[in-house]
Amino acid sequence: MKSLIITSVYKPSIGGIESHLSSFVKHWNDLGHYTEVAVIDNPRDYTFNSIDGTKVHYIPTIFSKPLQLFKPLHQYIINMQDFDNIIVHDPHYMGLSCHFVFYKKQYHQKIFSVTHGGFFHTESKQKLKHFIFNNITSKIISHFHQVIAVSKKDYVKFGEIISANKLSLIENGVEKIGFNSVKDFSQGYRLVYFGRFSSNKRVHILVDVAKALLELTESVHLEFVFIGSGDDLAIKNINRLKANYPSRVSYFAHLDNQKLQQQIDLANIFWTASNYEGFGMTVVESMMSGLIPIVNNIEVLTQLVDHKVTGLVVDFSKSPKLIAEELLFEIRKSDFASLQEKAILEAETYSWKSKICEYEKVVKSVMEN
Numbered sequence: 001m002k003s004l005i006i007t008s009v010y011k012p013s014i015g016g017i018e019s020h021l022s023s024f025v026k027h028w029n030d031l032g033h034y035t036e037v038a039v040i041d042n043p044r045d046y047t048f049n050s051i052d053g054t055k056v057h058y059i060p061t062i063f064s065k066p067l068q069l070f071k072p073l074h075q076y077i078i079n080m081q082d083f084d085n086i087i088v089h090d091p092h093y094m095g096l097s098c099h100f101v102f103y104k105k106q107y108h109q110k111i112f113s114v115t116h117g118g119f120f121h122t123e124s125k126q127k128l129k130h131f132i133f134n135n136i137t138s139k140i141i142s143h144f145h146q147v148i149a150v151s152k153k154d155y156v157k158f159g160e161i162i163s164a165n166k167l168s169l170i171e172n173g174v175e176k177i178g179f180n181s182v183k184d185f186s187q188g189y190r191l192v193y194f195g196r197f198s199s200n201k202r203v204h205i206l207v208d209v210a211k212a213l214l215e216l217t218e219s220v221h222l223e224f225v226f227i228g229s230g231d232d233l234a235i236k237n238i239n240r241l242k243a244n245y246p247s248r249v250s251y252f253a254h255l256d257n258q259k260l261q262q263q264i265d266l267a268n269i270f271w272t273a274s275n276y277e278g279f280g281m282t283v284v285e286s287m288m289s290g291l292i293p294i295v296n297n298i299e300v301l302t303q304l305v306d307h308k309v310t311g312l313v314v315d316f317s318k319s320p321k322l323i324a325e326e327l328l329f330e331i332r333k334s335d336f337a338s339l340q341e342k343a344i345l346e347a348e349t350y351s352w353k354s355k356i357c358e359y360e361k362v363v364k365s366v367m368e369n
Contacts, residue, residue, distance in 0.1 A: 001363070003028065004080055004109070005037045006073070007089040008096060011051050016281050017089055017116055020150070023175055025054050027356035036083075038076060040096055070099040077107060085109050085363060088144070091116035093137045101143050110366050113144040115154040117278025137161065146366045148359070151279040153300055168362045173355030174284045174347065177261055181290035181344060183268035185336045188221025192267035192291070194260065195282045197231035204234040205273040205316055211241055212324035214248060220331065222248065225263055229253045264289050268336070272296060273316040280304050287311070287347035292339050294327070308334070310343040 005025065009017050025035045037051075041058040049056045059073050077086070086109045090096040093113075100111055118137075119129055138161035141147060148168050149155035155169040191210070197203045203226065210224045226238050226249075235251070242249040255263065270286035271294035277283075280301050283293050287304075293311035295301040305311040312330050314323060 001085065001367070002034045002083045003036075003363075004077070004083045004086045005035060005089065006040070006086060006096070007037065008040045009089075010037055010039045010056060016278075017091070019175075019281065020114075020116070020172060021089060022052070023173055023352045024356070024359070026052070027173075027352045028359070029054070031356060031360060033360075036080075038073070040070070040073065070095070073099060074103050074106075077103075077109075081108070083109055085112060085367065087112045087114065089114050089116060092119045093140050097140045097144075101140055104143050110145045110363075111143075112363065112366070113141065113147045115147065115149045115151075115158055115278075117151070117154060118157065120157070120276075120278075134161065146362065148362065151300065152303065154278060170355060170358045170362065171350060172279045172281050172284070173352035174281055174288055174350045175352060177264050177285050177289045181288075183290050183292075183336075183340060185268055188223065189269055189331060190223040190225065190267045191269040191271050191294070192225040192227065192263060192286075193271060194225075194227035194263070195272075197228045197234055199231070200274055200276040201231075202273040202275060202316070203228070203231055204237060205320070206271060207234055207237045207241060208320040209273075209316075209323045209327070210249070212320040213327065214241075214245055216321075216324050217328060220328065223250075224248060225250045225252075225267060227252045227255055227260065227263060264291065267291060269294060272301070274298070274301070275316075277301060284347050284350050287343040288351070290340055290344060292336055292343060304346075305343075306346075309339070310346045311339060 005021060007017065007021060011018055011022055025037065028035050036055040036057065038057045038059050041060060047058040057076065059076055061070060086107070088097060088100070088111065097113065104111060118133065141162055146166055146168060147158060147162055148170050149158055150170065150172045152169065152171070155167065159167055193203060193206055195201060213222055229235065238249065238251045242251060268291060270283065270291040272283065273296050275296060275298060277300045283295060283301060283304050287293055287310065293305045295305050295311065295313055296316045297313050302313055305313060307313040314326060316323060
């Protein structure tokens with residue numbers, strides 16, 4: 001099959017959707033299919049690139065003429081008549097998805113949509129978001145031949161506005177990040193957080209708890225690594241903590257893949273205080289790489305991490321001192337070798353090698369009907 005991926009984000013940008021797309025393309029091609037990627041970009045001339053052996057086309061938009069916003073995209077798809085299907089990645093289900101409301105009948109390809117959590121990842125403007133979701137998104141999404149939910153939460157949410165026969169559940173696939181899955185806990189604990197510093201990730205809480213942990217004990221050796229950007233206050237607090245504990249705290253705004261893998265290999269715990277996740281991809285990635293997950297007590301994450309079986313679940317709404325005391329207690333008594341072994345086994349169920357076969361089954365089924 002020849003598949004055309006349409007998205008507004010792609011490598012070299014870094015994020016959950018970019019990671020998903022990069023892995024999908026690699027494993028889809030490994031099955032013998034062919035893929036090209038079209039990236040809806042800022043207004044500019046058409047450009048072409050090749051990333052990891054895959055053709056990537058950058059399609060300009062026409063912001064000066066709203067009704068012709070995606071006219072260049074339409075012309076591009078018309079020129080790609082030999083492709084069998086189109087897979088759209090637009091979690092907001094607005095401009096890019098609206099394109100197919102107007103032009104779908106002019107395309108012979110089957111058109112798929114992948115959810116990526118929709119636009120509910122923050123608590124802001126929830127009433128407005130639900131109104132848009134129920135009254136506008138529901139109309140737009142009906143124009144796709146099949147919608148693929150990437151998490152159980154998405155499957156339930158999008159099931160409210162689309163019929164069951166047009167909705168499939170394929171939970172996110174993940175790749176192993178680090179090389180060394182066997183972690184050493186005899187010399188202490190190195191806790192890492194990597195990812196976006198967006199408001200729902202609440203990195204500032206991790207910084208406060210790290211400070212409390214370092215103040216509470218000298219008997220347990222603890223180190224903390226923060227990797228990411230996007231929250232100036234959290235970064236300021238990290239640097240302040242680093243100044244007080246230069247050998248225990250590290251911060252990196254951005255690392256390339258090789259250096260990120262090195263930091264994952266040096267760490268033995270991944271932790272997050274996030275209060276919203278569409279899926280929790282970094283948690284599963286860290287588990288697959290041998291890190292013990294410590295996660296906030298929210299439903300999406302507790303579906304991934306079984307407390308005291310595959311990791312630890314903590315209520316990050318408590319005071320930093322109380323959280324630190326609970327963590328120290330759990331760290332001192334936990335059998336980390338057992339947690340690690342079970343966490344790796346659990347994470348492997350989300351391997352892209354198995355998930356891509358689920359995609360192939362769904363796509364083939366829709367193509368044949």
